[in-house]
Every structure is written in structure tokens, then in C-alpha cells.
Amino acid sequence: MDSFSLPARQKLLDFGAESSRLAWAAKDRGEPVGWMSTKFPAEIPAALGLVTCCPESQAAALASAGQGGPLCSAADGLGFCADLCSYSRIGLALAAGCQEGGSRIPLPDFLLCCNNICCNMLQWYQNLARTLDIPLFLLDIPYTAQNEPDGELIGYLRAQFSTLTRRLSAFVGRPWQEEAFSRACRGAVDSALAWQEVGELLKDPLCPWDGMELFDYMPVLVSRRCDPRTAGLLRELGRELAALPQAERPARARLMLEGTPCWPHLRQVLAPLRQANIRITADTITPSLGFVYQDLDGLLRAYCGTINGSTLAKGLADRARLCRERGVDGILMHLNRSCRPWSGVLPQLGRGLAGEGWAVVSFDGDQADPGGFAGAQYATRVQGLLEMLEKGKEAGA
Numbered sequence: 001m002d003s004f005s006l007p008a009r010q011k012l013l014d015f016g017a018e019s020s021r022l023a024w025a026a027k028d029r030g031e032p033v034g035w036m037s038t039k040f041p042a043e044i045p046a047a048l049g050l051v052t053c054c055p056e057s058q059a060a061a062l063a064s065a066g067q068g069g070p071l072c073s074a075a076d077g078l079g080f081c082a083d084l085c086s087y088s089r090i091g092l093a094l095a096a097g098c099q100e101g102g103s104r105i106p107l108p109d110f111l112l113c114c115n116n117i118c119c120n121m122l123q124w125y126q127n128l129a130r131t132l133d134i135p136l137f138l139l140d141i142p143y144t145a146q147n148e149p150d151g152e153l154i155g156y157l158r159a160q161f162s163t164l165t166r167r168l169s170a171f172v173g174r175p176w177q178e179e180a181f182s183r184a185c186r187g188a189v190d191s192a193l194a195w196q197e198v199g200e201l202l203k204d205p206l207c208p209w210d211g212m213e214l215f216d217y218m219p220v221l222v223s224r225r226c227d228p229r230t231a232g233l234l235r236e237l238g239r240e241l242a243a244l245p246q247a248e249r250p251a252r253a254r255l256m257l258e259g260t261p262c263w264p265h266l267r268q269v270l271a272p273l274r275q276a277n278i279r280i281t282a283d284t285i286t287p288s289l290g291f292v293y294q295d296l297d298g299l300l301r302a303y304c305g306t307i308n309g310s311t312l313a314k315g316l317a318d319r320a321r322l323c324r325e326r327g328v329d330g331i332l333m334h335l336n337r338s339c340r341p342w343s344g345v346l347p348q349l350g351r352g353l354a355g356e357g358w359a360v361v362s363f364d365g366d367q368a369d370p371g372g373f374a375g376a377q378y379a380t381r382v383q384g385l386l387e388m389l390e391k392g393k394e395a396g397a
């Protein structure tokens, strides 16, 4: 049995897929449904019993299914510039009804946006609010050059939290209850701890499964992290993964994938790695969902600490620590044309990681627009990485 045939895997995927059915069912009952940005505090809508959909997760799923190209083209046809992030272009195309056969997620009645991952998100949601004529509830987390948010920033966020929850509660006509909020936070923290436990399995050099698999479970962590069932399902998955027979020999090399995966070309990206018995045992995104906290200030601090919201120094330290923990030999960086706040710092981060001894190569691509990737360039870069790793081994022998 391999990891793909584990019963817990299927249960978790079904649980994640249930989110869109829940959203349609809520619509049928006449309840408001929201669209929520990935790193908006999910604890807020959960406390109010609201159903939300994440258009970024939806865009990633559509891009993996080969629909990124047509939807990006549809957004171009609506007048949106091709230089915009492809997730936002897909989200705008979905909102305009451009998906063939109809969207898998219903149109929103309200929007929950946090700009802690980029400013593009805010422009995207402002456009949705205007064109759909629905309210936008914004949590403004400005970028700061501090490694940790200070008291002034936390005070600013606490004041916003109070206004936002009051306004949202009035809009949906449901009372804000501290006990419900605490319950949602406990669920989120427990899910995060269970998620960390699954990720830790990748530290074992004989771990038989590839870390790319963790991306399959991300929609659950984004949309249902506050649900008390999520932690249980993740722990079940962890137990089944841990019980798999170990690999007969360690991988030829272990890599960290930096950046959002190039979803439209994922098979092409992974094929040469699998052929060469190279495993991905670390990435930047999946650990970022395993954050825990103790109280409201801790929650607000945690939502400041996004990948794009971190300083260069913190980003470098976090990656170096992860690479050491997961026994990483080399780093494959996806210069994702869509996510400029992220890709913009990667050359400097790459130099920092190379300076600490890791073999680093990068390739060009896009998370959802198939046009941003060149197979020949990718093959050359992977070949270069293999050569660097071999040379490193010879030098260390």
C-alpha cells in the first residue's frame, strides 16, 4: 500500500471537497456565503457559523485541472491585464460567470479580505465588491520592516478586529459570541498542531512518501481549520502515513520546493525528480499553515507572520531552519511570475541560502497561467541542480 491508497487520505479529500457543497447548500437555505482570502482569520466567520469559499484554493484546483489557461484568457477578455496575479484573474473570471459549465463555488454575498499576503488581494476584492455590489470586510495588516509585530501594530489590529466583528455580525444578523470564537480558535490550533505532526514525518530520511502530497490537503487547512473534525482526520492520516513501510534506501537527494507549485505543469515538474529518486521533503507554503497561538493578540501576531509579510532576515532564518530540520540538500525555486511580492525577494533569499551551503537553482513559471513555464529551461535547471548535488557529495566524500 502507498500513501495514495490510504483510507484517511480519501476521507480528508472528501472532507475538503465538501466545502463547496456546504456553500451551495447554505445558498439554497438563503444564508449568506462569503469569499475569503487565504490568510484572513478563518476563526471570525467560523465563530459566526458562516460558510466561506476561498477563491485562491479554487483557482489552484482549476489550474491543476487544466482550466487556468481558458480562465486567464477570459479575464484578459474582460479587460484585466495579463500581468496581474493569475489567481486573481481566475477569481475575477469566475465572478463574471466565465467558467464553462458554471462555477464550483457560488457567488459571494460578502467578502473577507486581509492584505497580509499582498496588496493585489485588496485590489482584487475591491473590484469584486464594486462589480457584485456586496460589502467588503477588510483586516488591514500593513507590511512592516520588523521581524515581530510591535505593540502599536497589535493595538491597531485589535481595534480593527473589534469593528470588523461588530460590522460583520450586524450584516449577517448573527450575534458575536466570545464562547463560539474561543471554540473556533481551539479548533484552529488543534488542526495546526495535527498538521505539524504530519509534516514532521518528512524528517525521517526513509520516509516513503513525497512532501508534495501535503498540498492536496491544503484546502482543508484553509477552509476548515476551525472545524473540530479536521484535527482528528489529520491525526488519522498521520497514523496511517507513519505505519507505511519505510523506503528501502534514502532518496538520492532531498529538496525544498520554494514558491507556489507550477500547477499547470506539475507532472512535468515532478517527473525528472521522481526519475532521479529525488524527494521533496520541504516547501515554504505547507508549514505556514501550522501556526498556533494562545489568545487574541497571539492570533493577530500569527496572521502578521505570512510568507510575504516577513522580512528578508526572518524569511531566510525560517527557510534555513526548515531545510536543516528536513535534511534538505538542495533548493528548487519557482520564480512564479504571478506572485511578485514573493518572487521579487527570491534571488536575494537564494543567495543567502547558497551562502549557507545549499545548492540552489531557480526556474520560471506561473502558478496558474500555463504560458509562464518553459519545459526546456526547467530541464536544464534540474540537470544543473543534480550536477551541483553530485559535486557537493564528491567534495564531502
Ligand code: SF4
Residues within 6 Å of the ligand: 056, 085, 086, 087, 088, 117, 118, 119, 120, 121, 308, 338, 339, 340, 341, 342
Ligand atoms: S500575488 Fe501572490 S499572494 Fe497575492 S493573491 Fe496572487 S498568489 Fe496570492
